[in-house]
Amino acid sequence: MTSAPIAYSTDGRTFHFSTDIKSGHEIGSYVRLETEAGSTFLGQVLDAEIKGIGTGSMSVSGIGEIRAITDGEAILDGKPTPFGSATLSDVDPKVVHAYFARLRGSKAGLDIGRMKRVGDNETATLQAAGFGRHTLVCGQSGSGKTYSLGVVLERLLMETDLRIAVLDPNSDYVNLNEFGGADQMGLDAAEQEKLSERYAEASRRVSIHGTRENQQPLQTRFGRLPIEQKALVLDLDPLRDAREYNVLGRIVREMPNTEYSLSDVRQKAASMFDDGAQNLAIRIDNLNVEDMSIWAPNDAPAMLDLIPEDWRGIVLDLGSLPSANERSLMAASAVHFFWQTRHRRRPTLLVIDEAHNVCPQTPTDRFQAMAIEDLAAIAGEGRKFGLYLLLVTQRPQKLHVNVLSQCENILLMRMNSKADIDHLASVFSHVPEPMIRQASSFGLGEGLAAGRISADPMLFKTGTRFSVEGGSDIPAAWAEQRKK
Ligand SMILES: Nc1ncnc2c1ncn2[C@@H]1O[C@H](COP(=O)(O)OP(=O)(O)OP(=O)(O)O)[C@@H](O)[C@H]1O
Ligand SMILES: [Mg+2]
Structure with a gap:
């Protein structure tokens, strides 16, 4: 015995349905709902489960949302209303496209x-x-x-x-x-x-x-980074490393423009006499950040x-x-x-x-x-x-x-x-x-x-990419069967 596809909606927004197991109304698919009063709605199935396993009369029950009123082809104005009984059938994909196009309006x-x-x-x-x-x-x-x-x-x-x-x-x-x-x-x-x-x-x-x-x-230039980022590069905390941070601030303020490099900062610090400056120069050396490839050379x-x-x-x-x-x-x-x-x-x-x-x-x-x-x-x-x-x-x-x-x-x-x-x-x-x-x-x-x-x-x-794929996967040629 097969159960007749039947649906109802108590709020005009969601619907419950029960159909034959072979109806193919899977999660994500669209259905046409035709009410006893003669209205036709477009609905989308959002959940479905098989009922009656082992009883000899399995069926699919599920829920969905009513998306629009249709005349079977075009999407009509208006709000779907609750219904006590509707038949459920496959929908023409054209109706789904029409519904999407209507919602998209003039947007791409x-x-x-x-x-x-x-x-x-x-x-x-x-x-x-x-x-x-x-x-x-x-x-x-x-x-x-x-x-x-x-x-x-x-x-x-x-x-x-x-x-x-x-x-x-x-x-x-x-x-x-x-x-x-x-x-x-x-x-x-x-x-x-x-x-x-x-x-x-x-x-x-x-x-x-x-x-x-x-x-x-x-590449970027060290001098162009905001002070917080400069400090970050040098792992400097304004409180923990108060003296070195302070020296960095002074050096930065004295630079004539922002086109200087980390090496320029190190040289300046090394030429100063207080401990904070010396420590800053040593820090730049130890962190090995001067030669990173992300710094643009001064003349580039x-x-x-x-x-x-x-x-x-x-x-x-x-x-x-x-x-x-x-x-x-x-x-x-x-x-x-x-x-x-x-x-x-x-x-x-x-x-x-x-x-x-x-x-x-x-x-x-x-x-x-x-x-x-x-x-x-x-x-x-x-x-x-x-x-x-x-x-x-x-x-x-x-x-x-x-x-x-x-x-x-x-x-x-x-x-x-x-x-x-x-x-x-x-x-x-x-x-x-x-x-x-x-x-x-x-x-x-x-x-x-x-x-x-x-x-x-x-x-x-x-679908298909238009542009050339970048780093693609390693081919699995290593798993080919050996020729005997
Ligand atoms: N729709 C598709 N059509 C044809 N080939 C595809 C498609 N999607 C993915 N591939 C191929 O499958 C492989 C894996 O895809 P992809 O690199 O996009 O996976 P990923 O999810 O980004 O993986 P990872 O998390 O490891 O980066 C690639 O070789 C890609 O070319
Ligand atoms: Mg990837």
Whole structure:
């Protein structure tokens, strides 16, 4: 015996349903609800469970939310009303697209791949305007975070005017300004050419900064750092190291401009006669910070001198820096820079990959402590100034809670750890928990988009990157079967 699909709603917002086990109405899918009174609604299934196991008459029961009133094709004005009984059937994907397009209005959409559980091959479109809130991208190693984020960034470059700054510890985005061919998209030569031209135009003002050949410099000048950062580089505390801190302050004040190096400070300190100055010179020697690759030589320009006013994208290839200290300092300096210049009010997306290393719950070095302070400020107040965060991590529980709790959007890729899923479900309590729990069954490149970036929580499979992937995975040739 099969049970007839039936649904009811007591509030006109949510609905309960029971259907035959073969109906295929899975979590995340859309349904057409037709009430006895003749109204048709679009609903989304948010939870479903099998009932009656072992009784010989299994069925699926679940709940969902009513999204819109439809006439079976278009979306109509008005508010859905409660109903005592409605039939439940498959929905035409066109209705889902019409509903998304209506909510997007005049704002840009980002086509990132294919929707799952809606039709067979339907385009998954994110709401670009949603990136005006903070976003978390998370998933376990190898789940496709970097690849998928690459797709999102490329589409943001092509479809919007949002500035994008990427802190890239694994050198994954160093080719963001290079069209890669998008071979798997099945385009003909003319379409490829057109896409290539469009991408070249969109990524023209994206610069890549690092220490590798062909990269723009990733260097700053010690004299330009604010005094707190200078002290941080030298691990100086104004109370604990009162004398040395005081000498540093005096030297800085006496410099004619900001174009001096750490070596200039050391020389000056060494030439002074008090103990504090001598200790400061010794400290600079002992910390081994004078020769770090992040300092621009006195006769060479610093990174900021080379970035034009109308920059569109900046990738900081932190992975090209030789030491963890330099990576940490550069990341903290960049975050500090964006917070300090917030009054310029230029909408900017600050992308931080491996964000748990930049702003962990418990800092392990002095640079992280500074970055946490600035990122907490950006997370709390950045939006007012047009500063939006996009944080990428495998370890959401390690991310500082003041930063994580301000993320409204989530792009969740495969995640096996139950503890991490539980944590996300409590932080993203506005996202239906059963949808978050789907993450343990995602395949490569599959994910959930929820928050302002998607009208409804949406399951997707990422499409093709336009630009060349950076540091890709090591091929598993070592595991090939030996020829006998
Ligand atoms: N949608 C996709 N289509 C094709 N290949 C993909 C897709 N998503 C990911 N890949 C490939 O899978 C591999 C792992 O993906 P990726 O590097 O994005 O994972 P990750 O989640 O960033 O991992 P990690 O946390 O270790 O950095 C890469 O080689 C990438 O090219
Ligand atoms: Mg990655």
